Amino acid sequence: MLPLRRTATSLRLSNKHFICTAASPTSSQEHPDADLLRTSKSILHAILTKPRFETLLPSLYPSSLLLNPSCISLTISLLSHSHPLLSIRYLLFLSNLPRSAPSPLSLYSPALTSLFLPLLLEKHPPGFTAAILGFISDSSFLFSDKVRHASLSAALRIRHPDLVFKIHEKMPCCDRFTHGLLIRAMCVQGRLKEAYCFLKDGLKSGFVPDVLALTKLVSGFSKVGNFGMVSHLLHLMIQVGVMPDAYTYQSLINGLCHHGLIEEALRVFNEIKFRGYKIDLVTYSTIINGLCKTGRIEEVRALWEELLQKGFRPNNYCYCTIIDAHCKVGDFNMAQKVYDEMLMKGLKESTVSYNVMIGGLALHGRTDEALKLFDEMPRRGIARDVVTYNTLIQAFCRAKEVDKAINLYSEVISSGMEPRASIFTPIIEVLCEDGKIVQAIEFIKCMDERGLQRLERTNDCIIKAFCKAGMAGEGMAWLVNLLKNNKRPKRETMNNLIEALCSCHQVQDALLVVNAMVEMRYHLEAPVWQMLVEQLCRDGIPSNNLVLDEILVAE
Incomplete structure (x- = not known):
């Protein structure tokens, strides 16, 4: 719903057509006669002062006058500058007026451009x-090319590629600018192959x-790891005279880092530096993050110093990345130094930032x-999130302090956070190791109730605990x-189960x-094979020779 003057009205989309004749954008609009000007001002007054002008105007003026192209253009030009939303409401009103014969509106008005262009830009x-x-x-x-182009760009800006194609359908022709916007819209939708074919x-x-x-x-293509196509596109860009810029290479570096190809990412990074491309903070952050991992x-450290020497002002994300890297290698003195620098x-x-420090300490067993x-954190006004709790719960479980881990889990639930798998x-695994199977199964039920996917190793832990x-x-x-749910336990788990079943004389x-x-x-x-054979011989299972043959064939 759009808030309008005195009343609110929904921007309902109308498929109805105006019944108007073509008009020159100059003649009557530049030199409106006195009667037309008085009518437009009267309509304007009604729009501005009457909460429900839509019901009033048809009783004051005939449809032929209300739908006169010059009258529409003049009214819009008077209204649009200070009341753009009322202008759109006025257009919606016109679209619903009765007319003698349907025909598409053939009105080109600079007033429409002046109305919609600022709204879109x-x-x-x-x-x-x-x-x-x-x-x-x-x-x-009939909107101008400027409005159409601005519409396509705005649709991409708000990530509505469907509107890009819908608006394009009504455009009389395609130009270079529109062609590029359609390619971008296809990419947003993940239709990379179609976008490439459309490009060709x-x-x-x-x-x-x-x-x-x-x-x-x-x-x-970088995001999906198709670097062969990326190489082809880079060569194609040069071939058609469109030089890749820093953002092009930044996208490539980001994709390479995402797929673990840090050496190749570093090579591209150094190459574009050598060629004189302007490297921005995002590119530095991307390559630093890849090296940290x-x-x-x-x-x-070398890139960090280079970044600072070039006058960049790292943001929280950059600092946290560096702090995390030092924490992971156990260099907490340097991590604290960078942390203090961030605050300075x-x-x-x-x-x-707290999660990074907590995670580093927990990783190296410094749980206290x-x-x-x-x-x-609460004393400093820093909110804890599910990552904070998750990190400490895992640390307590590694230290076999499952009761502390469960207490933290209870805090997660009571605070209204949604726990992750x-x-x-880790809680289930430690409970299984301690022989607390019933409690472990209760946690599994909680996972299932929340729709969380169990890891395969969680099921293996339960079976081993039973054994x-x-x-x-x-x-x-x-x-x-x-097995009914097409889950595949580990080989070791199934060997353990056979051993346990034989010990309980459950040979079948x-x-x-x-x-x-x-x-x-x-x-x-x-050892399991030997135990099974001995149990078969001891129990005198009928047809055990056939069973033994099958086992030997399987081996």
Whole structure:
């Protein structure tokens, strides 16, 4: 709903057509006669003063006058500058007027351009912009190329590629600018192959997109790891005379880092520096983050110094990346030094910065220090999030302090946060190791109720815990349920279960597990194989020679 003067009205999209005749954008609009000017001013007065002018105007003026192109243009020109929303409401009113014969509106008015262009070029809330674009895409007005181009750009800005195609359908022709916007819209929708084919078809017609469109293609293929196509696109850009810019290479570097190809990313980074491209803070942050993930701390420090020497002012994200890198290698003195530097630069502590420090301390077994930071957060007005709790819960579980981990889990639930699977998994594993199977299963039920996906190793832990507790039958039931749901336990887990079943003299169930292992192309471990054979011989199972032959064939 759009807030309008005195009343609110929805920008409903109308498919109805105006019944107007063509008019020159100059003659009557530049020199309106006195009667027409008086009528337009009277209509304007009604729009500004009457809450429901839509019901009043038809009783004051005939449709032929209200739908007169010159009258419409003049009224819009008087209204649009100070009341753009009422202008759109006025246009919606006109679209619903009765007419003798349907025909498309053939009105070109500079007033329409002056009305819609500012609305499209300025940054408004996405919902408002989408409503304006919806009106443009469904109306019968003949908009100028400027308005159409601005509409397509605005649709991309608010990430509504569907409106790009809808508006384009009503455009009389395609030009270079429009062609590039359509390529970008396809990339936003993930239709990379179609976008590339559209690019090639456009080149045949003489449409060479701008660097923004081609960079969007490079970015899309980089994200999915198709670097062969990226290389082809870079060569194609040079071939058609569109030089890749820093943002093009930034997209490539980001994709390479995302797919773990840090050496190649570093090569591209150094190459564009050598060629004189202007490297921005985002590119530095991207390559530093990639180096941090691979533990190349010396190169990280060198780039950090280079970044500072060039006068860049790193943001919180950059600082947290560097702090995290030092924490992961256990250099907490340097991590604290960078942390203090961040505060001296006027950047504030945040949940992310605390999480980084807590995570580093917890990773290196310094749980008590991590807990002190955790307790300090509320006193400093720093909110804890699910990552904060997750990090400490995992640390307590590694230290076998499951009761503390469960207490933190209870805090997560009571605070209204949504726990992740990574919170449940370590708790379940430690409970299984401690033989607390019933409690572990309760946590699994909580996961299932929340729709969280269990890790395969979680199911393995449960089966092994049953086996360790001498509850082979329960372990067998758990395995059967997994197999019904097409889950695949580890080979080691199934060997453990066979061993436990044999110990409980449940040889028939053990043979069923063997059969499942054969189907999964698993093999029995030698001690388990020997135990099973001995149990078969001891129990005198009928046809055990055939069973032994099958086991030997499987081996």
